[in-house]
Amino acid sequence: MGEPGRTRSGRSALRILASYAVLGVFSLIALFPVLQIVTISLRPADRLLSTSLEVIPKDASLANYIALFTERPFFLWLANSTLVALVVTFTGVALASTCGYAFSRYAFTGKRIGLLGLLVTQMFPATMLLLPMYIMLVMLHLINTYLGIVIMYSATALPFCIWQMKGYYDTIPTSLEEAGRIDGCNQFQAFQRIILPLAAPALVITALFSFMTAWTEYVVAAQILQDTDMWTLPLGLKSFESNMGSEWGLYGAASVIVTIPVVILFLSLSRWLVSGLTLGSVKG
């Protein structure tokens, strides 16, 4: 008590040490399951089920990765997923960037109810649209088609994307368009040349969100895509997991390949993500 300065600095050194310990422990917890996937993918075929906790298994091999591309239609699933994800991303960005702009800037009939509707869709349980859409797709003979799955994913992603774009446009001052209009732009040019480039962070987040929905979604795809040739990556992954005894290594290798692009995208965009998040918008 006589030397408050010293006890205080001693206490703060202890606090920092404890802080690093906390961060270290939680980082390990966050990392461990991810390392598990890598470990499984490297296991040789005769040691798929192992009771060892080593990160790099003994006799590690890339055999699972090779088998994935040579013995399984993994390349086809990769192509299917890429196609579906790109179409969903393109539609999502195109529709959300325009519609969100109108919601942010103009008054029109149905605006209030439209905005309210977009929020309300967030409270729909997954089956709320999946079930009627599934029956509609059956009637329209769109089950087991890419068009069917693209329609389903747009239903999930679009309301959220529009809401997010509107929120971002709201933060851009209208004086910018007015200045553009004085300089002789028409409404469309003001939107396209001035506002759209400024909204790049929100466009990127919208694209990321749409892409991730399509790239990693399983429960909807499981109902719509039935032939193995039509499958997207998640369906292939799940089929490997179901045979845990014999195909666990393939599951690990496929998971690594599916996860890497997503994690890279996510981490490199995470700074923009935070600014998007604080506006009340996120990945689902």
Add this chain to the structure above:
Amino acid sequence: MTGRSLRQKLFVAALVVPAFVVLFGVVVYPFFYNLVISFSNMSLRHIRDWRLIGLGQYIRVFTEPSQPNFYSVFVKTVIWTAVNIFFHVLIGVFLALVLNQKEIRGKAFFRALLVLPWAVPQLIVALTWRGMFNYEYGAINLILTQWFGLPAVQWLKQPFEAFCAVIITNVWLGFPFMMVIALGALQSIPRELYEAADMDGASWHHKLRHITVPLIRPVMVPAITLGTIWTFNNLNIVWLVSNAGEPSDQTHLLVSFVYKAAFNFYRYGYGAALSIVIFFILLAFSLTFMRQSKAAENVYG
């Protein structure tokens, strides 16, 4: 003047109409179609020759003596949501506070590691944790037995343990979201506030209660509302970790319960009615929560 306002109308229409047409097709129409199905006897056997039967499916939702029934699944869903959100916010805010101290080095590194659970696709999270809960070969039991000398747990074959397993998986998955939100909110608090409090000799819990909590509150409340809705509605984790509700349909949330009724048992009318019921539960929750937190905000000034 009229020419200009007409041009503006056309411009707005060009912006709005494409999205509205798509939304009508994939959201509005299916919503009302779902409403119609919920009043009908539609099932796999009656997919084309269905007819309206009134409130029969809704009565069935609340009174059917199925195993499990609506009420037990509802209680489980509420417990699941509450426990998950509690840990998401607790761990998330705690880590954000630790990470936000100015003396900590390597913030970006820790942040990247801690955000990983959010970045990994949910399907892979769920299936990998399911593997980790395997009785003989799963990493969880190996750690329990080899490092701590504890007995192995039958995670996926008993109702209580299976429910714990899905909750553990989802807590792992969900804390980064709250951490990122809280971190953003913390960074926007001016340092001078803390410095002024230090000058007055305020203790850390005093600062936490009177500066940190009230200032991150406006950001956390919408995040918690959204997080609650997502957790309540999260089909992926429970469906994939418990492999469609195992053991013997004891591990269900309302969403997985409807999914199974609709797509494994083809009970379309019943599934549609239950979807509507879940929707109204969530709507009621969101309205009350938002209103109450607004009231609380007013109290705080």
